[in-house]
Amino acid sequence: MKISVRGIFYLKVVIHLSAIATLTWLAYLVDQDLLGADPVKELTHFLGKTALNFLLLSLAITPVIKRFKQPLLIRVRRLLGLYSFAWVSLHLLVFIWLDLQWEFLLFFDEVIKRPYLSFGAVALIILLLLSITSITAIKKKMKKSWLTLHRFVYWAALFATIHYYWSVKSGLIEPTIYLAICFYLLSERKQYFRTLLKFR
Ligand code: HEM
16 A cells, blocks of 8 residues: 555654654653763763664655655655754754853864764764755755765764764664664665775
8 A cells, every 4th residue: 555645744743743742752861850860971872872863764755665665655755854854953953052061162172083983974064964954945056966865874874873883882782773764764875885996
């Protein structure tokens, strides 16, 4: 059975509602001081994980479309990508605001000194560029180069997953699962990586 236009509409509504519910739940936990002994760390982790989940979900759309022949699903890919950027912006905001108290020099120092943060920063810059250029008018102006740029999402996913793996001090099972999922999703784009290697 093919998903209809109405089905896509409901799917988008579910995505928006789940984002609103998550944000409300998070605000409640903060307000009631229920985030445990280290609330800032908890918040950073939660927001980072949610951003990564949305990013990997957006990458899963194309393989799902191909395997289950659901062409209309393409209409939710941009939304998932934009939500990933929104969550990662909050992740960064919490880090700069609550961890570093707006010390921008310290922020750049940290990003340069700690490789796991450098990987996160590269992923974030890619997501920022992809979000800006997802505006239809810009997309039209960019023509073919739009697709070239948007394929950088693969690198964003890889860098973000490495950032996660590297940030963890103990309990490597979960980040390893995320890396495996990321590699699986990238293996579905073998052609892109083969072409890249040919041009080198
Ligand atoms: C400039 C960009 C970024 C900065 C400064 C940053 C900062 C951080 C920090 C401070 C932590 C906590 C490390 C610790 O516990 O000691 C963290 C963890 C994490 N970040 Fe980022 N991050 C950035 C980009 C990203 C991006 C682009 C993603 C995903 C799309 C992401 C996803 C995660 C995840 C999943 C974790 C681990 C959460 C957990 O352990 O449960 N981050 N990040």
